[in-house]
Amino acid sequence: MAKRTQKRSGGGKMEYRSRRRKRMTIGEKLGAVGAVIGALVIIICMVLYIPFIKVDGEQISLMQMFKDSKPLESMEGELSSKTSSYEVRSEVDSTLDDGLDLDQLVEGQFTILFCGFDEGRSNTDVNMLAVCDIAANTINILQIPRDSYVPDYTSFKAGKFNSVYSMGDGSKSKIQRTVDCVEETFGIPVDRYVTTGCSDIVDIVDLMGGVEVDMPYTIQYEADKSINAGPQVLSGQKAEWLVRYRHGYNEGDIGRMQAQRIFMAAMMNKVCETGTLTMMGYMKKIYDNQWIGTDLSIDEMSKLSDFAIAVGMENISMYMLPGEGYNYTPPGYKKPYSVYTIHKSVTEELLNEHFRPYLKKEYDLPITELVKEGSYKTSAYDNNNTNLEDVHNGDTFGGK
Numbered sequence: 001m002a003k004r005t006q007k008r009s010g011g012g013k014m015e016y017r018s019r020r021r022k023r024m025t026i027g028e029k030l031g032a033v034g035a036v037i038g039a040l041v042i043i044i045c046m047v048l049y050i051p052f053i054k055v056d057g058e059q060i061s062l063m064q065m066f067k068d069s070k071p072l073e074s075m076e077g078e079l080s081s082k083t084s085s086y087e088v089r090s091e092v093d094s095t096l097d098d099g100l101d102l103d104q105l106v107e108g109q110f111t112i113l114f115c116g117f118d119e120g121r122s123n124t125d126v127n128m129l130a131v132c133d134i135a136a137n138t139i140n141i142l143q144i145p146r147d148s149y150v151p152d153y154t155s156f157k158a159g160k161f162n163s164v165y166s167m168g169d170g171s172k173s174k175i176q177r178t179v180d181c182v183e184e185t186f187g188i189p190v191d192r193y194v195t196t197g198c199s200d201i202v203d204i205v206d207l208m209g210g211v212e213v214d215m216p217y218t219i220q221y222e223a224d225k226s227i228n229a230g231p232q233v234l235s236g237q238k239a240e241w242l243v244r245y246r247h248g249y250n251e252g253d254i255g256r257m258q259a260q261r262i263f264m265a266a267m268m269n270k271v272c273e274t275g276t277l278t279m280m281g282y283m284k285k286i287y288d289n290q291w292i293g294t295d296l297s298i299d300e301m302s303k304l305s306d307f308a309i310a311v312g313m314e315n316i317s318m319y320m321l322p323g324e325g326y327n328y329t330p331p332g333y334k335k336p337y338s339v340y341t342i343h344k345s346v347t348e349e350l351l352n353e354h355f356r357p358y359l360k361k362e363y364d365l366p367i368t369e370l371v372k373e374g375s376y377k378t379s380a381y382d383n384n385n386t387n388l389e390d391v392h393n394g395d396t397f398g399g400k
Helices: 026-049 062-068 161-167 174-186 198-207 236-244 252-273 276-289 298-311 344-354 388-392
Strands: 002-008 014-020 053-055 058-060 109-117 124-133 138-143 192-196 211-215 219-222 225-227 230-234 316-320 323-328 337-342 385-387
Touching: 062 298, 109 174, 109 198, 124 161, 124 174, 124 298, 138 252, 138 298, 161 174, 174 192, 192 198, 198 236, 198 276, 211 252, 219 236, 225 236, 230 236, 236 252, 252 298, 252 316, 252 388, 316 344, 316 388, 385 388
Parallel strands: 109 192, 138 316
Antiparallel strands: 002 014, 053 058, 109 124, 124 138, 211 230, 219 225, 316 385, 323 337
């Protein structure tokens, strides 16, 4: 179609001439569209990354605000801010940089406390302390029996660890009480926490399509609720039975820890086999439904997930807190309670070797023993460890 353009002549008359618009080729059109999209992407990125928002006196970008956000912190609350007062080992290089750029208390390691609630969300019946040794590319997980005797941190007369959350120091938040107990009893700085409940585990496992396990034994959770021995895919409901079942074991909570290892290995294997985009979809639903509580930021979760997958199951080891079962009768009580008394010196050796990789060795931890060294009835749990790869292949409890 012709278009008329005006051109003024020297005598003041207007002359008109026609010209034809040149048709754009498909390649030119695509190039133009690409240029527009590219420009929009650049503009969006500039808006997201330009440091124009002031937070605590520091200019940050929208993208940084998103990465630093902690969408699930409101469930349990914020831990009290602190700086590490732990002394680093003299042989550790003062210029050590683990490369992950995390807000951590000790360079090189990042520690997370995992707590799983009972049905009433009043007791932490599943407790694990995971130390990510970023510089060494390993993860060591300490399983803390729920009945561990920590009398100075709870008003419950039996002094059980699982009661610290609901019956600890009333001047502190519930999660802070539990974190303080772990830090002070074991001499390990805790950077972050993760909490979840029984029903949440059901939902998370079902969301992921179940988890594959090869059960070494049959579990009869209730009369009509069982998990048979052998390879199978556990639904969320059966996964809950697996991690909660305890009454059929000779030592209930210790046997349950064996099952926890099976579950951990199955979940880790599932995550490693799942694509990144699919996992991002899972995480969004977990956020939206608040199936976990944590003070981990979006950025920290992303970095630590990548780290854990890169580490591999063979370099993720699980250790049992050294100790033994004991029937303890509190003063003034007639009924004894089944508790787990920690073996102090063996625990100190274990923590120094595997859970305090950059900190000075500690041999004076405030651990209260109900059975003194030399009178122990068993040492079966004093050197009990295995990695998730071996668990996945059938070694669930240190060779058993």
